[in-house]
Amino acid sequence: MQVVDDEDFAQIRAQVREFVREQVVPREQEIAESDAIPPDIRARAADMGLFGYALPQAYGGLGLVITQDVELAFELGYTALSFRSLFGTNNGIAGQVLVGYGTDEQRKQWLEPMAEGRCIASFALTEPEAGSDPSGMRATATWTDGAWVIDGQKRYITNAPLSDLLVTFAKVRGTAESDGRIAVFLVPTTTAGVIVGPKDRKMGQEGATSSEVTFDGVRVGPEALISGEIDTGFRAAMAVLARGRVHISALAMGLSQRALDESVAYSAVNRQGGVPTGERQLVQAMLAEQASLVMAGKATAREAAARYLDGTDRRIGPSAAKLFCTEAAGKVADLAVQVHGGAGYMREMPVERLYRDVRLLRLYEGTSEIQKLIVGRELIRQAQA
Ligand SMILES: Cc1cc2nc3c(=O)[nH]c(=O)nc-3n(C[C@H](O)[C@H](O)[C@H](O)COP(=O)(O)OP(=O)(O)OC[C@H]3O[C@@H](n4cnc5c(N)ncnc54)[C@H](O)[C@@H]3O)c2cc1C
Incomplete structure (x- = not known):
C-alpha cells in the first residue's frame, strides 16, 4: 500500500534527481578511478534516506512502493551504476527478505540500521554450481547443539566486502523431513568462520564491490533463521528476485536515458565535413532507435510495477520487463558508442563506461x-490451468 503521497514523492524524486545530476555525475571519473564511492557521497545518500527508501517507515525507511521505486530507479540509473549498488541490496534483494519474511525481532534488530546506512546487507544465494538454478546449492545448515552450523561457499556476492550482514541461503540438514529444504539465515559478517574473499575484478561498474564468501563451520543461534521456519528460503529468494527484476528494468532505463542524452548532445556538436554528425540521417536513425527503446522500456517498467503492486502479476511482468529493458539498454548503450565514433571507445567518455x-x-x-524460461513456463501454466 502506498504510504508516501504523490506530492511528497515528487519532492523525493526531485531531490534525488538533483543530487545524482549535480553531485554524482561530475564525480563519475573519480569513482571509476578509485573503484569506490567517495565517503561524502555515501554520507549524503544516507542523509537522504537512500539506504532505506524501499524499507518500511516503521523501521526508519522512506516506505516507497514498487511503482515509486521504479521512478527513483530512472534517476539512479542516470549515473555510474555503482552508486545505486551501494544501497541496492539494502532496499532490494537482502532488505526485502527481512521485510517479507523476517520476524518482528529480526526486523527490529536489522532494518533500522540498514535504513540509516549504518549497516549494509548482502544477499548470499549464488554458488559455484548454483547460479541460474539455486536448487543445486551445496551450502548446508546443520542443527547441532542448539545452534545452526553453516558450511559452504557463495560467489559474486554484491557488497560482501562492505557488508555487515549476510542474508544467507543454505540447505537444512539434520532430520529426515528437513533434508533438501532451503532456509535463509541472518549471519553477521563478523561471525567466526565467515571469510570474505578479495574484491572481484569486474568488467565494469567500478565502485561496486562483489566477492566470494566462505562459511566454515559458522555457528548462529536459532534467532538467525528467517521467519523461524526451515522452508522459507526458496520462496523468499524467488519473491525478492521478482521484485528486484522490476527495479532492474527501471535502472536499465535510467542508464538508457543517459546514453541517449549523451548521444544527442555529442552528435549535435561533433562535426565532420563542417556538418554536425547529428544532422546526418543515419546518425538520426540511431538516435531515433535509442529514443524509441527508452520510451518503450520506461512504459514496460511502469506497467510491470503497477501489476506487481496491485498483485495481478508477480511472475510474467517482472521477468518480461527485465528481459526487454535490459536487452534494450544493451542496444541503446551500444548505439551510443556508435554515435560517438572513435571517441565512444575512449575511457574518458561516459558512454564507454x-x-x-x-x-x-x-x-x-x-x-x-x-x-525467457519463467515467462514461457508461466504462459503455458496459465493456459493449462
Ligand atoms: C557482479 C555480479 C554481482 C552479483 N551479485 C549477486 C548477489 O549479490 N547475490 C547473489 O546471490 N548472486 C549475485 N550474482 C550472481 C548472479 O545472479 C549469477 O551470476 C547469475 O544468476 C547467473 O548464474 P551463473 O553465473 O552461475 O551462470 P550459469 O547459471 O552457469 O549460466 C551460464 C549460461 O547458461 C545459461 N543457462 C543456465 N541455466 C540454463 C537453463 N536452464 N536454460 C537455458 N540457459 C541456461 C545462462 O543463461 C547463461 O547464459 C552476481 C553476479 C555478478 C556477475
Missing part, C-alpha cells in the same frame, strides 16, 4: 535466458 556497466544487468538477478 555505460557500455560496460550495462552488461551486468542481463546477467544478475536472473539471466535473460532464465527470464
